[in-house]
Amino acid sequence: MLVGVSRETSGSASGDTSTTASRALLVAEALVEVAGSLADEFDVAEFLHNLTVRCVELLGSTAAGVMLAEPDGRLRLGAASSGQPWVLDLFSLQEVQGPSLDCCRSGTAHTNIALGGREASAVWPEFAQNALAAGFSTAQVLPLRLRGEVIGALNLFHARGDVLGPDEVALAQALADVATIVIVQRRSLEQSEEERGQLQAALSSRVSIEQAKGVLAERWQCTVDEAFTALRGHARANRLRLSELARQVVDGEFDTDGMRPFRPRKGGGN
Numbered sequence: 001m002l003v004g005v006s007r008e009t010s011g012s013a014s015g016d017t018s019t020t021a022s023r024a025l026l027v028a029e030a031l032v033e034v035a036g037s038l039a040d041e042f043d044v045a046e047f048l049h050n051l052t053v054r055c056v057e058l059l060g061s062t063a064a065g066v067m068l069a070e071p072d073g074r075l076r077l078g079a080a081s082s083g084q085p086w087v088l089d090l091f092s093l094q095e096v097q098g099p100s101l102d103c104c105r106s107g108t109a110h111t112n113i114a115l116g117g118r119e120a121s122a123v124w125p126e127f128a129q130n131a132l133a134a135g136f137s138t139a140q141v142l143p144l145r146l147r148g149e150v151i152g153a154l155n156l157f158h159a160r161g162d163v164l165g166p167d168e169v170a171l172a173q174a175l176a177d178v179a180t181i182v183i184v185q186r187r188s189l190e191q192s193e194e195e196r197g198q199l200q201a202a203l204s205s206r207v208s209i210e211q212a213k214g215v216l217a218e219r220w221q222c223t224v225d226e227a228f229t230a231l232r233g234h235a236r237a238n239r240l241r242l243s244e245l246a247r248q249v250v251d252g253e254f255d256t257d258g259m260r261p262f263r264p265r266k267g268g269g270n
Contacts, residue, residue, distance in 0.1 A: 044186050045078070048078050048179060049080070051066065058171060058175070059156060061158055063087050063136075064080070065078075065080035065081065065154075066152055066155070067100045067104070067153045067155065068152040069151050075152070086130075086134040087134065089134075103141045104150050107150045109141065109142045111140050111169050112163045113140070115139060131157065135159050138158045140154075141154070142156075142172050146177075154172065204243075208247045209242060213246075216249065230260060231249070
């Protein structure tokens with residue numbers, strides 16, 4: 001049997017206040033980590049792992065994990081609070097069967113799943129059997145969803161048959177939303193950086209081509225259009241990238257005599 005992180009259950013007002021304060025602090029720390037996602041050195045994998053640990057601490061789960069959806073619809077494990085083999089096996093299994101797969105397809109949360117119940121056994125037989133064998137009795141699966149797009153699912157497993165109340169389910173969904181915001185934000189930043197890199201590469205290529213046209217036009221005493229036609233024709237005939245051939249011409253790394261389609265005009269160079 002797995003040993004979970006217990007929630008404080010003191011009946012006193014001071015105990016309740018302490019629990020509430022601790023929970024608020026953990027939520028605040030999670031939000032601070034979200035703000036940190038804007039930093040260049042931010043590590044998404046580490047953030048997701050920390051988030052799963054927060055889920056265990058805040059919701060009394062025995063284990064937690066984040067499954068992420070690939071562009072082709074397949075799921076992969078993004079992070080888990082536990083590295084125990086039987087826990088990781090449950091996530092691997094959900095790549096082909098389980099509530100995470102259904103959650104990502106429908107965008108619907110599955111809460112307070114009784115793993116030993118008839119419904120779980122009928123819908124996800126292998127998953128339910130393996131989860132019970134791992135010592136879990138209930139589970140929660142909540143979508144990582146933003147503007148109708150589901151990018152993954154947050155999994156919570158309980159070994160004591162815990163049932164989450166409406167407030168706890170809302171908190172779990174809020175943590176899933178936090179993960180969603182961070183992942184989408186990072187993907188957006190990475191895409192912007194990639195697009196800027198592609199734009200810069202295109203501009204650099206254009207500069208090299210323009211410079212090569214000028215070099216050839218001066219060397220051959222021809223027009224820049226004639227120089228470009230020769231440059232492009234040689235690149236196509238030899239299956240070379242035009243920008244790379246242009247760079248070699250500008251840097252003097254390429255013998256241009258062999259690509260000249262005409263004799264230079266009087267007074268021309270090589």
